[in-house]
Amino acid sequence: MRHIEPVNTQLLKIGQEVFPVYGDERSGWSMDPIDLAPETPKWLRYDSIDELFFALLNLNVMPEGRA
DSSP states (O other), X not given: OOOOOOOOEEEEEETTEEEXXXXXXXXXXXXXXXXXXXXXXXXXXXXXXXXXXXXXXXXXXXXXXXX
16 A cells, blocks of 8 residues: 655635645645655646646536537
């Protein structure tokens, strides 16, 4: 079993949904804390919380299957 270190967690509200997001400005942002592991390439993370927010926003405003 893989041990996960504690990570910064924030909640983003998009419409009526609330999403937990993980990370910080130094390590990047993700919806999965596993993505913040040192062996995970940084290019798999969002550079800013704003970038992740807009990605989630686009997923929630596009018709299903079109995002």
